[in-house]
Amino acid sequence: MKLRKILTWGLASMLAATSLAGCGNSSSNADAKTPTGQESNAGGQQNTSGDAGSDVTTITYWGWDTNWYEPMIKAFEKDHPNIKIEVTNVAYSDYFTKIQQAIASGSELPTMVQQSCTLIANYKELGVFEDLTQAPYNVDPNKFFDFIKDRAMTEDGKLIGIEQSVSPSAIAYKRDLAKEYFGTDDPNELAKILSTPEDYIKYGKEVQEKSGGKTYLFHSGGAVAEWLYFADSTDLQNGKTLNFTKKMTPVMDLLVQMRDNKVVDTFENGTPQANATYAGDSHIFYPCPNWAITYYIKANDPDGSGNWGLMMPATGGYSHGGCSIGITNTSTDAEKAAAWEFMNWAFLTQDGVDVAKSEVEYYVPTKEFYEDASYASGEDPFFAGQDIGGFLYGEIAGSIQLPTPSIYDQTVIDIRDLLATAIMSDGSMTVEKAIEKGLEECQNRIMDDSIVIE
């Protein structure tokens, strides 16, 4: 009888224990922190920062950009055996949400955070990042390209991150089609032919006529809207005023003209079907940030080596995309030091910069490396020997002007994509209707009643 009782209690306890097994709270590690901020071994993690019994400091990183972090971390850890970086891959679309949830729930943030440029103003508001201009980091923002040095800077002068790579953007084109329809594949001559946005309409119509309706200048209205939007340095927000109409009208106006004259095809930007057009022969030009060369052009047209070129857009050079890496102020001192060692290596030392260049084709925003002309310059056989590095990081990067980031950047970008899709799918959608719709969307999505949407 007694045995049965013991057995019953034992089973009941096991049941309760297994039910609650998954309920462990990661914040228990926080309890294990000593008053100095160093973690003791009580958290149960091996090789945690500040662990008295080990020389290895483990830090955490959340990122979506496997292309960058895998080779960078591998090379860094090889040179720095005392630091281990644990990575959690988080999808780009979920990233900011996950950071917010971690803060709201009080759970542990990663030591290093990847801050998307379209949400950089939102990251600034979180208040969870180290000011990299202060000790022990002492970063001088003037080290970086002028157009980019202030992007991750808060109004009160705190630098919350360092840009992973500059993102100068131009227009890529297929040389065989350019020769066929424009009589030249020289980037400078093409830039002269297409020197104003209106030229794209004029020549787009000609290309349509010559090809019997088969060939378009661009493949996607979304891609064109993206280019035109990012190329416009008008500030989206001035104080409490959101300049939606001013910012969006020129973009939608040109897009409507392009649609009406069949300058742009109807593929939806970024879909597998749209990506397949890179290897096709029906679209000549593609708005092209530096990262798109690896992710889109080379990935989707591996047999196109030698057939690509890069030219100056009629809008001038612009910046598209990019992100910063920041260190969270909730990390321990040892973690912060280890994270800085990685960032310093990645962005400010020749070793890290060389790895980024050779493995990922990323170029850091640190100006001093460009003093060596061979750093970014060089003939690229994929682009028929064109010096695309020198073009992107010299000519384009030197001419970029960025608008001041707004916490509504991502919201308005989403509305821009919505309008571009509506324009491309509905032939009767005018600029006025599109802007009206956009303003209504802004009213619905921006809850702050003190913001005046114009």
Place this chain on the structure above:
Amino acid sequence: MNSKANKKYTVMWPTIFIAPFVICFLIFNLYPILYSFYLSFTDWSGVGEKVFVGWGNYVRIFTKDKTFIKSLWNTLYIMILGFPVSIFLGLIIAAFLSNLKKFRNFFQTINFLPYITTPVAIGLVFTFLFDWNTGVINRIIEAFGGEGVNWLGNAKFAPLVIGFMIIWKCTGYYMALYLAGITSISEDIYEAAKVDGASTIKTFFKITVPLLRPITVFIVLTSVIYALQLFDEPNLMFNVSTTSIIGGPDRSCLTMVWNFYDVAFGSTARLGYGSAIATTLFIIIVIISLIGMKFMNGKEEN
């Protein structure tokens, strides 16, 4: 058995055995629900102080927030497009399969497969099928001399595709439920009808359909709840491109739950307002469920 021993078996052991569930329910269900209700009266982005705004969030939902109203109509529209057809087809297929002597299991499995296919795969397959430029559906239309339709980029057609996706996915599940119901109907009733000279169609409408009423009520009720919580299907369909427009073209496929998700966890996180939307959604689902339950119980009593 004395009262002490009786108490042990009627109070102590049941308490011990349900305790793990109840504890987990309190921690992981009830507490978040109540906390969310509390948050719905605040303006909070997840960071910083919560600002108490009283009924402000709820007033905004019903007076200012056109997106919420739109998401409500979108949800009801997609529900009407997909579920009645799906339920009807499930019933018809179940009726056919119940009379099938050979390959019944094979057809049952084939019909049920879409229901257990992972939603991500479904989303991808449908985008390939319905793509404007390269989709199979448009190729077929063009082969017959028609003009390709922008299924996924046009606000008129996009909800139709979601409705079709629901039909494709759920029909097999409803078929399985109806088949179980048909199997439980006594053969004697069908034989009696046969003796009385009833045709197959008459038997179906006068015997099978009325006797399956409890299953139909169950299916309708669960479908309505499922439809009101619709998220995966539209989200996966319009989340494959880099632009990933929230709610599809002109937000025509923005369902209530997707809207809630976007408001609460989107780029401008508004956890307080999102909680108010979640609470409103919860109330709508509870009201509809209660009506359905009452309807179901009423029928049973009759």
